[in-house]
Amino acid sequence: MNSLHILYQMARADFLERVRRYSFLVTLAFAVYLGYSAYSGQVVLRLGDYRGVYNTAWLSALMTLVTTTFLSLVGFYVVRNSVDRDQQTGVGRILAATPMTRLSYTAAKVASNFAVLSAMVLVLMAAAIIMQLTKGEGAVRIGALMAPFLFVVLPAMAVVAAMAILFETAPILRSGAGNIIYFFVWTALLVAPVQASLPDMAGIGAFMNSMEQTVKAIDPAWKRSFSLSLGSGDFGAAPSRTVLWQGLHWDAQMLLGRILWLGVAVGLTALAAVFFHRFDPAYERSRKRQEARDNTTVAETTQLSSAAAPVHLTPLPAQARRSRFGRLVICELRLMLKGRRWWWYAVMAGLIVASAAVADANGRAGVLAAALLWPVLVWSQLGTRENRFDTGALMFSSPEPLRKQLPAMLTAGILFTAAVAAGPAVRDLMAGDWGAIAAWTVGVLFIPTLALALGVWSGTSKTFEAIYTVWWYVGVVNHIRGLDFIGTMPPSRAPLLFFVLTLALAAAAFAGRRARLAYA
Amino acid sequence: MELQIERVGKRYSGDKWALREFSLKMGPGILGLLGPNGAGKTTLMSIIATITRPTEGTLHWNGAELAKDPNAIRTVLGYLPQDFGVYPNLNAVEFLEYLAAVKGLDATAARRRIEELLDLVNLSDVRKRPLGSYSGGMKQRIGIAQALLNDPQLLIVDEPTAGLDPEERVRFRNLLSELSGERIVILSTHIVSDVEATATDIALISQGSLVAHASPEELLGMVEGKVWEWVLPSAELPAARQSYLISNTMHRADGIHARVVAQSPPPQAAPVPPTLEDAYLFCMSRHRAGATI
Numbered sequence: 001m002n003s004l005h006i007l008y009q010m011a012r013a014d015f016l017e018r019v020r021r022y023s024f025l026v027t028l029a030f031a032v033y034l035g036y037s038a039y040s041g042q043v044v045l046r047l048g049d050y051r052g053v054y055n056t057a058w059l060s061a062l063m064t065l066v067t068t069t070f071l072s073l074v075g076f077y078v079v080r081n082s083v084d085r086d087q088q089t090g091v092g093r094i095l096a097a098t099p100m101t102r103l104s105y106t107a108a109k110v111a112s113n114f115a116v117l118s119a120m121v122l123v124l125m126a127a128a129i130i131m132q133l134t135k136g137e138g139a140v141r142i143g144a145l146m147a148p149f150l151f152v153v154l155p156a157m158a159v160v161a162a163m164a165i166l167f168e169t170a171p172i173l174r175s176g177a178g179n180i181i182y183f184f185v186w187t188a189l190l191v192a193p194v195q196a197s198l199p200d201m202a203g204i205g206a207f208m209n210s211m212e213q214t215v216k217a218i219d220p221a222w223k224r225s226f227s228l229s230l231g232s233g234d235f236g237a238a239p240s241r242t243v244l245w246q247g248l249h250w251d252a253q254m255l256l257g258r259i260l261w262l263g264v265a266v267g268l269t270a271l272a273a274v275f276f277h278r279f280d281p282a283y284e285r286s287r288k289r290q291e292a293r294d295n296t297t298v299a300e301t302t303q304l305s306s307a308a309a310p311v312h313l314t315p316l317p318a319q320a321r322r323s324r325f326g327r328l329v330i331c332e333l334r335l336m337l338k339g340r341r342w343w344w345y346a347v348m349a350g351l352i353v354a355s356a357a358v359a360d361a362n363g364r365a366g367v368l369a370a371a372l373l374w375p376v377l378v379w380s381q382l383g384t385r386e387n388r389f390d391t392g393a394l395m396f397s398s399p400e401p402l403r404k405q406l407p408a409m410l411t412a413g414i415l416f417t418a419a420v421a422a423g424p425a426v427r428d429l430m431a432g433d434w435g436a437i438a439a440w441t442v443g444v445l446f447i448p449t450l451a452l453a454l455g456v457w458s459g460t461s462k463t464f465e466a467i468y469t470v471w472w473y474v475g476v477v478n479h480i481r482g483l484d485f486i487g488t489m490p491p492s493r494a495p496l497l498f499f500v501l502t503l504a505l506a507a508a509a510f511a512g513r514r515a516r517l518a519y520a
Numbered sequence: 521m522e523l524q525i526e527r528v529g530k531r532y533s534g535d536k537w538a539l540r541e542f543s544l545k546m547g548p549g550i551l552g553l554l555g556p557n558g559a560g561k562t563t564l565m566s567i568i569a570t571i572t573r574p575t576e577g578t579l580h581w582n583g584a585e586l587a588k589d590p591n592a593i594r595t596v597l598g599y600l601p602q603d604f605g606v607y608p609n610l611n612a613v614e615f616l617e618y619l620a621a622v623k624g625l626d627a628t629a630a631r632r633r634i635e636e637l638l639d640l641v642n643l644s645d646v647r648k649r650p651l652g653s654y655s656g657g658m659k660q661r662i663g664i665a666q667a668l669l670n671d672p673q674l675l676i677v678d679e680p681t682a683g684l685d686p687e688e689r690v691r692f693r694n695l696l697s698e699l700s701g702e703r704i705v706i707l708s709t710h711i712v713s714d715v716e717a718t719a720t721d722i723a724l725i726s727q728g729s730l731v732a733h734a735s736p737e738e739l740l741g742m743v744e745g746k747v748w749e750w751v752l753p754s755a756e757l758p759a760a761r762q763s764y765l766i767s768n769t770m771h772r773a774d775g776i777h778a779r780v781v782a783q784s785p786p787p788q789a790a791p792v793p794p795t796l797e798d799a800y801l802f803c804m805s806r807h808r809a810g811a812t813i
Contacts, residue, residue, distance in 0.1 A: 312698070313636055316671035320629030321595065324621070331621040339609025339650075390605030394666065397569040398622045399594040405622060518573035519590035 003104060010100070010108035014082060015115045024116070027078050031071070031120040035127025038066050039135070047215050048225035049239045054131070055138035056145050057247030061207050063128035064148035065228050067121055068156040068202035073186050075120060076160050076167075077179065077466040079113040083168040083276075092279035103273040106165050110269045113161035121157060125149050144247050151250060152203035155261040159201055162268035169275040176377040179465035183473065199257030201264075204228075206248060206257070214245045325408060332412035335385070336378050348374055348420070355423030365488040368424050369476045372447070372486065373469070375420055379448060380464040382413050383455025383509065392516075402520045406452075406513050410506070413448025421486065435495075439487025442495040446485045446502045453505040456512035521548055521582060521673060523568070523704055528577030529728075530563050538563040539728040542577070550700045552719030553708040554800055560728040561708040562602055565678045568706065569599045581674070595624065598672030600663045602679045602708075608652025612643050612662055615651055616669060623670045630669070637665040640695070642688075656683040664692065668699075675705045681714055693717045716796040724803050731807045739799040747798045748780045748789035760786070767801050781805075 018024055037043045045051065045062045052058030086092035095105065125145075132140045163185075167178040193200035194208070208226045215222050248254065351371035358364045386392040395401060418425075421444055428436040447468075454464040475483030479492040487493030514520055523546045530539040539560040544551075555561050566572040568579065570590045578585055584592040606615055613634060620630035638644045641661035646654070651662065660683040667675060677696075681689045696705055696718045709715060715722060715736075722739055724731040732739065747767075752760060754776045760766065764786060768779040780786055781794075781802045 313640065313668065313671070314632070316625075316629060316633060320626045320633075321624060321670070322626045324624075324627070327627055328621040331618040334614065335607060335610065335618060338607075338614070385607070389607055390603065391607065393566075393569070393571055393599065393601035393604050394619065395622060397571055397594060397597060397599045398619070399591045399624050404624075519570050519587065 006100065007104055007108050007111065010095075010105070011111035011115065014109060014112035017085070018082075018112070018116055019119070027116070027120060028123060030074060030078075031123035032127075034066055034070055035063075035124050035130075038063060038124075039127055039131050043228070045228050046225075046239045047211055047243070048223060050215050050219075050222070050241050050243045051239045052211070052245045053137050053242050054135055055244070055246075056132055056141040058245055059128050059131050059135075060145045060148050061211075061245075061247070062228075063124050063131075064152050064203060065207060067124050067149075067153050069190060069204070069228060071117065071120060071124070072156055072160050072189075072202060073183070073470070074466075075117045075157065076164050076182055076186070077462055078120075079116050079161060080164040080167055080179075080182075080462070081460075082109045082112060083165065087279060096278040096280075101273075102276045102278060103270060105278075106169070106269050106272040106276055109165045109168075110158075110161045110265070110272075113164050114158055117157040117161055118154070121149065121153055147250060148203070148248070151255065151258045152206075155258045155265070156201050156203070158265035159261055159268065162265040162272065166268050166272040166275070169272045169277075171275065176380060176461055176465055179462055180373070180376055180469045183466075183469045187473075199254075199260060201261055203258075206254060210248050211243075211245055215243050218243060325404060328404060328408040329411045329415070332408050333416060336381060336412055336416060340378075352420065352423050355421070356426050357423070361489070364424055364427070365479070368421065368486070368488055369472070371420055371423070372476060373472055375416070376465055376468060377461070378416065379413065379451040379468070380455065380461035382409060382448060382451040382464075383453070383457075383513070384459060384461045387459040388461070396517055401517055402510065402513055406510065410448060410452055410509070413452060414445060417444045417447050435490065435493060436487065438495040439493040439498075442498045442502065443486025446498045446505075449502045449505045449509065453509040453512065456509045456516070521702070521704060522546065522580075523674060524580040525564075525568070526578050526580075528564075528567060528574045528579065530560075530567060530572065531575040537575075537728055539567070539574070542725075542728070542730055544723060544730060544733060546704050546706070546721070548700070548702055548704055549720035550696060550705040550707055550718050552715030552722045553706060553725060554712065554715055554722060555710065555725035555731075556804070557710060559725045561710075561725055562678055563728075564725070565599075565601070565676050565706070565708050568593070568674075569597060569601075569676055570594055571601075593674065596670070596673040598667035598670060598675040600667040600677040600680050602682070604663055606651040606654070606659055606662060609650055611650055612638060612647045612665075615662065616666060619666050620669050625670055633669060633671070634665075637668055640668075641665045657685060657688065660684055661688070664695075673703045675699065675703060676708075677706070678708045679710075680707065681709070681711065689714070712797045712800055722796075724800065724807075726804055726807050729807075732803050736796060739796060739803070740794050743781060743794040743799045743802045745791065746781055746783060746802065747792050747794040748782065748785045749792045750778045750780050750786045750789035751775050752778060752786075765801060765805050767795075767798050 034043075043062065043066055045058075045065060052061075083092070086095065128145060129140065132145065163182070167173045167182060172178070173181060189201050190204065194205045197205065199205065212224060212226065348371070351367060351374055355364060355367040355371050358367055381388075386395050395405060398405070421440060425437065425440050428440060450468065451464045454467060455461065457463075471483065471485070474480055475485060475492075476488055479489045481492045482494055482497065484492035484494070485498050487495065525542060525544045525546075528539060528542045529537060531537050542560075542564065553561050553564070563572065567574050570586065570593060573587070578587065579593075580586065581593040581596075586593055607618075610618065616634045616637065617627075617630060620634065621627075625633070635644075638647050641664055643658060643661055643665070646658070651659065654662065660680070664677075664680065667677065681692060684692060693714065696707065699705060700718075700720065707715065707719060719736060721733070722736055723733045724739075734742075750760070750764075751772070752775055754771070757769065757776050757778065760778060760780075764778075765781045766778050767781055770777045779792070779798070780789060781798050785791070
């Protein structure tokens with residue numbers, strides 16, 4: 001009982017700390033946006049040319065799938081800061097000095113994550129009810145509406161909540177790379193069990209099979225198709241045919257499948273506890289920093305010179321105060337690239353060379369895509385360093401924080417990006433492919449500007465890491481026009497669109513930094 | 521060289537004023553800004569350092585208004601905030617080179633200056649180690665070095681001796697005294713002995729208001745003939761605290777030696793020379809009682 005009380009109090013304190021932050025409102029706003037998207041027909045669940053009659057079962061399934069697919073991605077990034085916050089605020093060390101067990105800590109954090117995600121789920125559930133009342137083609141059945149949320153959504157959110165804690169405690173996963181790795185884990189979680197006909201976290205397989213059987217029953221010639229898409233279109237306009245689907249039958253096997261995912265969440269919580277090191281500073285450092293720390297012991301024993309020794313500083317000549325923008329850019333570049341291991345540079349160099357050397361256009365596009373993912377953690381520092389390392393007071397009390405410091409940071413980002421993507425540019429220049437050069441130039445401007453804008457406004461590198469990874473996968477890897485910011489293939493190039501977007505992002509970055517400063 | 525603060529106020533959320541109607545004029549020398557925690561010292565430092573914009577009032581540096589020309593002060597400012605971070609992957613030289621570039625210093629001159637500063641703060645031996653491996657005291661010394669990078673005419677140091685060991689603290693006080701000749705130094709602290717050792721002027725601040733602005737001698741003059749040493753049994757100390765302002769106590773064989781600040785002496789108390797700490801406590805207690813200093 002006492003353990004449960006401790007667990008409850010820890011989870012409650014963490015939850016209250018979160019919901020009283022401005023960012024929680026933004027989180028809820030996203031849930032409202034998702035709900036509105038579904039309500040206004042932006043989210044479409046279809047089986048080829050069929051959609052379900054808008055009864056409780058269909059609308060509840062739609063909102064359930066919206067929640068388990070989109071929220072399982074965005075929600076992860078929203079809640080993945082619980083352990084980090086305890087580290088940053090110093091509360092973690094206080095907790096570590098109490099009898100709290102590692103498992104009770106991770107369990108409390110998972111519970112808090114789950115509560116935050118559930119708040120978002122409640123918004124989406126309310127959206128489902130509103131849809132049913134205003135657009136529905138049948139009476140509201142509360143039980144049928146609640147059941148998918150209860151049996152599908154909540155176990156999925158429990159997994160996401162536990163996954164977020166694991167990604168804050170496990171080595172490698174807890175670094176910025178974890179934000180990128182999760183995207184691929186999320187993709188695998190959605191796709192792999194469905195393909196293997198196993199109970200999947202999002203419940204896609206169960207809904208898909210049941211809906212497909214219903215369509216097959218009325219249209220044996222129907223060609224199998226199932227999609228949930230976020231796009232435009234009026235509610236009810238398309239697809240053209242409807243099917244009456246009465247919902248899932250919650251039998252023991254299905255419930256067992258959902259309980260299995262709850263078990264996964266418990267397992268992940270326990271695994272996170274294994275990796276959680278109670279804020280021991282020795283585990284907070286990378287191996288390189290640990291080596292440096294070992295050396296510090298020597299440094300700290302260095303004898304100080306006598307307190308009575310005279311102190312003297314040569315006055316700085318007036319001509320020494322000459323502002324050099326180029327010097328600042330070089331320093332920014334050094335700051336961006338410092339602290340990486342040798343193999344990081346080796347892989348980066350290899351990708352740059354390969355992206356120039358590969359003769360096949362498809363192959364080259366693939367290597368370029370890899371080269372554009374590898375340095376995500378370098379770009380994501382832009383605009384966030386002052387927050388992350390608490391250097392704002394030093395930087396913003398120096399001259400020209402807006403007119404020199406920010407442009408220097410952006411320039412360094414652009415130069416770095418140009419180097420990263422240099423391979424294909426060399427080939428395109430030699431071939432005189434000016435369309436490709438234009439797309440490349442805009443792409444090189446776009447990436448660091450996006451990073452800077454997101455960094456300045458959110459104050460955390462996580463925002464860029466999450467958004468960029470998804471954008472990169474959809475746009476660059478799949479060569480989708482309008483999303484492929486660097487134009488990896490001729491049909492996917494849209495330099496004008498991204499140039500305008502880059503200008504808007506640059507303006508947003510400057511406006512964001514301006515808002516942070518007392519004086520420009 | 522002059523810094524003028526006129527009726528400056530800073531209001532945070534709601535109706536909470538961290539600073540109110542604060543006016544002060546400063547010339548070359550060391551101004552010790554003394555006050556209890558939460559008095560508004562850090563808010564005032566942030567306003568002068570252009571980090572925070574005041575809700576009301578104006579600041580002028582050599583006639584230039586801060587709101588219109590913040591770079592007038594930024595180019596000559598050295599600022600050591602109370603809390604600050606460093607970039608953990610850079611070493612001391614790289615970090616200082618970076619800040620020198622941010623402050624607009626020529627690279628060659630900056631390099632020479634950095635060498636001198638690292639010698640000064642005794643970090644030359646560890647100059648190539650990543651800052652992430654530094655102890656709290658070493659980071660504080662890096663903070664001191666960065667504040668002096670541009671040979672500032674206005675040096676603002678907020679709780680600068682926090683994290684320094686006793687020897688480094690004395691050394692830092694010496695450094696401040698040496699630097700103070702042709703520049704304005706604002707030393708914000710709640711450690712009276714730091715101010716006592718260095719300040720040419722003292723501003724006492726409490727609850728966001730200026731309580732007193734005077735030289736150390738003038739402050740000491742306020743409590744001249746008002747400080748007493750009183751020997752009493754330890755059992756009587758709680759009752760004595762109710763009746764008198766006691767600035768210090770020491771256990772001795774003959775009882776407790778209490779240092780009392782009062783207009784008239786307690787029974788059998790002997791007069792003693794006042795210290796700045798006595799003057800500080802006297803002024804603060806008068807301010808709390810609503811009396812004019």
